[in-house]
Amino acid sequence: MEDIMRVLLIFATIEGQTREIADHIGRYLKDNGHEAVTIDATHPPKSLSVDDVDAVICAGPVHIGTFPAPLRRYVHAHVRELMARPGAFVTVSLTAAGDDQSEWEELREIAARFSEETGWWPVTVHHAAGALKYTEYDFFRKWMLRRIADKKDAPTDTAHDYEFTDWGALDMFLDGFLKDAPAVAGKV
Structure with missing residues (x-):
């Protein structure tokens, strides 16, 4: 039997699609026997102990070449605790819906800049397509x-x-992360 993991899910949203993705991730974790502790970085709790968390998933939209400031601030402020656990990053953008390789390269660079700015380096990244609302x-x-x-x-x-958003691709990404996270725990 697979171990039950407690996953810290941190997100920020601008137009709402990332919230929908975060809600989906939370349901997916629950439906697969795991627990999600969800934080909206725009309105974070006053305090939160991440000692009981086994893994981290961070989700944020790309707008004008960067991620929302509240997400960047929250991750930077808690980077030590976050880096002590396996982490996955779900970026959300319309670029991920297309096949323009130069735009994909820019998207990968934007995600890398997030890590450089915050100090948080996830073990895996998924680029999810967003929405036109x-x-x-x-x-x-x-x-x-x-x-x-x-x-x-x-x-x-x-x-x-x-x-x-390709929900099936997101689920496959989550499956892989949840399967691999216990093996990398303590090694990050």
């Missing part, structure tokens, strides 16, 4: 993202939202 955008954002989408042959009908 046209119906929630203000006029300017809707106009700007529609123009970008048009150049990428992505959906441009602003009367609808479009989700690109």
Whole structure:
């Protein structure tokens, strides 16, 4: 029987898709016999002991070439505790929905900069595709993202939202991380 792990799930969201991904990860952990301790880095608890946590999953969206400041601050402030456990990083972006290799390289560089800035180096990274939530955008954002989408042959009908997250790929990533985490515990 697989050991039950207690996983610290830290996330920040801007438009809500990363929250949906974090909720999915939490349900996935529970459905597979694990426990998730979830923290929204935008509104973190006053105190939290991570002594009883076996692994860490951090999730954040890429916006304008970086991750949300609350996520960066939280991870940096707790880097010593986080580095003492196996960690996985789930980045969320529209780049992950495409196949432009130069954009993928930039995405990998943005994730590496996050690690350089915070000092937290996960053992594995998954790049999840985000969503276009046209119906929630203000006029300017809707106009700007529609123009970008048009150049990428992505959906441009602003009367609808479009989700690109590959939930099956995320689940396979989580399976691999949960399987491998006990083997790397104590080695990070």
